[in-house]
Amino acid sequence: MADSLIIKNLNASIGDRQILKNFSLTIPKGEVHAIMGPNGTGKSTLAKVLAGHPDYTVQSGEATLDGQPILGQEPDSIARAGLFLAFQYPSEIPGVTIANFIRAALIARQEKGAPFDAKAYYAELYAKMDALKMDRKFTSRFVNEGFSGGEKKRCEILQMMMLKPKYAVLDETDSGLDIDALRIVSEGVNHMRGPSIGCLVITHYQRLLEYIVPDRVHIMYDGHIVHSGGKELAVELEAKGYDWVKKELASA
Amino acid sequence: MSENDESQAQREAIEVDRTKGDFKYAEDYAFDAGVGLNPQVIDYISKVKGEDPWILEFRQKALKIFSDMPMPTHWATQDLDAINFDAIRYYLAKGQKPVRTWEEVPDDVKETFERLGIPESERKFLAGVEAQFDSEAVYSRMKDELEKQGVIFCGPTEGLRDHPDIFRKWFGKVIPAGDNKFAALNSAVFSGGSFIYVPKGVKVAQPLQAYFRINAENFGQFERTLIIADEGSEVTYMEGCTAPKFETATLHSAVVELVALKGAKIQYITVQNWSANVFNLVTKRGVAEEDAEVRWIDCNIGSRLTMKYPGVVLRGKRARGEVLSIALANDGQHQDTGAKMIHAADETSSNIIAKSISVGAGRSTYRGLVHMPKTLKNCKNNTECDALLINEHSRTDTYPAISVRGQKNSVQHEASVSKVSAEQIFYMMQRGLSEGEAMSLAVNGFVNDLVKEFPMEYSVELKRLIELQMEGSVG
Structure with a gap:
């Protein structure tokens, strides 16, 4: 399957702590998968390892985007290859406006020296902002500086919509969001859903999955996936709690 | 990183960049002050320039002060001791230009021109391959325009010779020769620079560009600039350019004096990008009379060591002074910059915003002086200095000196250090x-x-x- 994000037998650590243990997962393009799991089980590590974060060491395994290997690549190459990570805690970049930041990210994807169509850029940016119910004034605010939790997440989704990745990993996008913000952010993701993008939604709670209905749900525990199923698995998990997973594992 | 490694890294950075300053001199010039500094060299410079006796006397006195004054290493960096004053050429007369071929210009320099989009016609000039491009023509067009408004825009030699009534009164008054060792050096050997007088009420629309004037003349190693804005006039002066300047000499020591008379406004903008072997030791100060405004906008990139603290003496009521500065210190470079605000009248206000960036083993230092004596009232100062460190070998220091006394004077100081x-x-x-x-x-x-x-x-x-x-x- 060339048109997929494929992760095979991935082992990764930070310092001397082993976090991902023989992790495998395939996300075909056009599908939305959710990973749920208790805290500290390696969900965010998975996101960062895929994005090429320098703090993590990959011991073995592979990950490919539509057949193109990404492990060991620089974060910017992975991003330009088509992987987008919506951060759980996005960084602030003082003095750099959102408009300039997204523009720089788009220019980084162009041929060197190619002209940039600023008019079309702003038209698209404003349209996407309208969809996310973001004030136009937002474009001149500095990236994530002084943003509320909801504004930060909306800004992540805006970037995703503008950069049009092949695959997107949303790391705990629901954390710090009230219901209204959650709805708007989910609408943004749903708006992007389609045959040309694969999404991996990482979440601790089932709540988000009421808005972004996944095609598949995976339960992650101790560095790998222990259970996979349809969207009903999320409901089941919510009802029974993570202890259910632990007990089931213990008896297995 | 141990101290040893650090100095090694600094040395290497300096070694590498030293080639940028490599120029060859053609020998046997008719006008050659030779190498080193002594009273005969001063006599020679003054004679070549055909100066009045009082200027020669001013120069000789300054040389004496320079020789007697110790290096300011008790507060400034020891690196100053690395300057070998005996190995410096203090004056090169017209026609005595350095030469090198385009092939000898380092590739990274050519690359920089390319990236900055410097026009083809200027590249050779900036690289020191051609002594002049069309500066002469640009300058003379500009000069004609200004003359219609009564604005004088010339060099110090012409200024002191042709307009002594205007310039002599202020020359060396804002910054006397004894102000500091390098101001004394400049006063002894100054050559090149700009002398500007803007008559009462004249608002010069276009910024005056030193670039064209000084380049048309000679390279400005010991530039001397004096700008006088008469009552109610306004002028903006721009010095330098962002293109890297490949110095023929490793010591650059300028003096810039600004005089803003009642209600006048002077804005002085500097953007300098020195090659990494240059000691850039500059004294800049302005006087602002009643309701006048002096504004320094200063951007320093490059050089081995830059020491520069533009200042404003707020001498008249409601005078305003401002320094906005950006300094970028890369590997092996030290930007020692800041600002001085001397409040000397009631209701004066000053603003300092200084931002420094230290990259690699680069070092930036902020030194600020704000002075409000107790006889004054209702004076205000705002100081903000922010440092950005790029990585763990970078260094930044802040030395603010604030003395505020008197009634209802207010000072606000904010400093921050951040890291990427x-x-x-x-x-x-x-x-x-x-x-x-x-x-x-x-x-x-x-x-x-x-x-x-x-x-x-x-x-x-x-x-x-x-x-x-x-x-x-x-x-």
Whole structure:
């Protein structure tokens, strides 16, 4: 399957702590998968390892985007290859406006020296902002500086919509969001859903999955996936709690 | 990094860049002051310039002060001791230009021109291959325009010779020869620079560009500039350019004096990008009379050591002074910059915003002086100094000296040190920016609000220049 994000037998650590243990997962393009799991089980590590974060060491395994290997690549190459990570805690970049930041990210994807169509850029940016119910004034605010939790997440989704990745990993996008913000952010993701993008939604709670209905749900525990199923698995998990997973594992 | 490694790294950075200053001199010039500094050299310079006896006397006195004054190493860096005054050529007469061929210009320099988009016609000139391009023509057009308004725009030699009534009164008064060792050196050997007089009420629309004037004359190693804005007049002066300047000499020591008479406004903009072997030791000060305004906008990039603290003496009621400065210190470079605000009348106000960026083993130092004596009232100062460190070998120090006494005077001082964090870089790289692009975006963001104060064409070039500096700093 060339048109997929494929992760095979991935082992990764930070310092001397082993976090991902023989992790495998395939996300075909056009599908939305959710990973749920208790805290500290390696969900965010998975996101960062895929994005090429320098703090993590990959011991073995592979990950490919539509057949193109990404492990060991620089974060910017992975991003330009088509992987987008919506951060759980996005960084602030003082003095750099959102408009300039997204523009720089788009220019980084162009041929060197190619002209940039600023008019079309702003038209698209404003349209996407309208969809996310973001004030136009937002474009001149500095990236994530002084943003509320909801504004930060909306800004992540805006970037995703503008950069049009092949695959997107949303790391705990629901954390710090009230219901209204959650709805708007989910609408943004749903708006992007389609045959040309694969999404991996990482979440601790089932709540988000009421808005972004996944095609598949995976339960992650101790560095790998222990259970996979349809969207009903999320409901089941919510009802029974993570202890259910632990007990089931213990008896297995 | 141990201290040893650090000095090693600094040395290497300096060694590498030293080639940038390599120029060959043709021998046997009719006008040659020779190497080294002594009273005969001063006599020679003054004679070649055909100066009045009082100027020669001023120069000789300054030389004496220079010789008697100790190096200010008790507060400034020991690196000053590395200057060998006996190995310096203090004066090169007209026609005595350095030469080198385009092939001898280092590739990285050519690359820089390319990236900055410097026009073909100017590249050879800037690289020191051609002594002149068409500066002469640009300057004379500009001069004709100004003459219609009664504005005088010339060099110090002509200024003191042709308009002594205007310039002699202020020459060496804002910054006397004894102000500091390097002001004394400049006073002894000054050559080149600008003398400007703007008559009462004249508002000069276009900024005056030193670039064309000084380049048409000689290279400005010991420039002397004096700008007098008469009552109610306004003028903006721009010095330097963002293109790297390849100095023929490793010591640059200028003196700049500004006089803003009642209600006048002077804005002095500097953008300098020195090669990494240059000692750039400059004294800049302005006097603002009643309701007058002096504004220094200063951007220092490059050099081995820059020491520069533009100041304003607020001498008349309601006078205003401002210093906005950006300093970027890369490997092996030390930017020792700051500002001085001397409040000497009631209701005067001053503003200092200084931003420094230290890259690699670069070092930046802020020194500020704000003085409000107890006899004054209702004076205000605002000082903000922000430092950005790019990585763990960078260094920044802040030495503010604030003395405020008297009634209802207020001072506000804010200082911050920030770092570009690994998480910020990862975040930006996750959006597709290379590490260098991410760094330069962070740095441009840091100086963003100050860069806006620069004229449009400068601010665009400045951004590109920062990008170039940052690209080389990662990896």
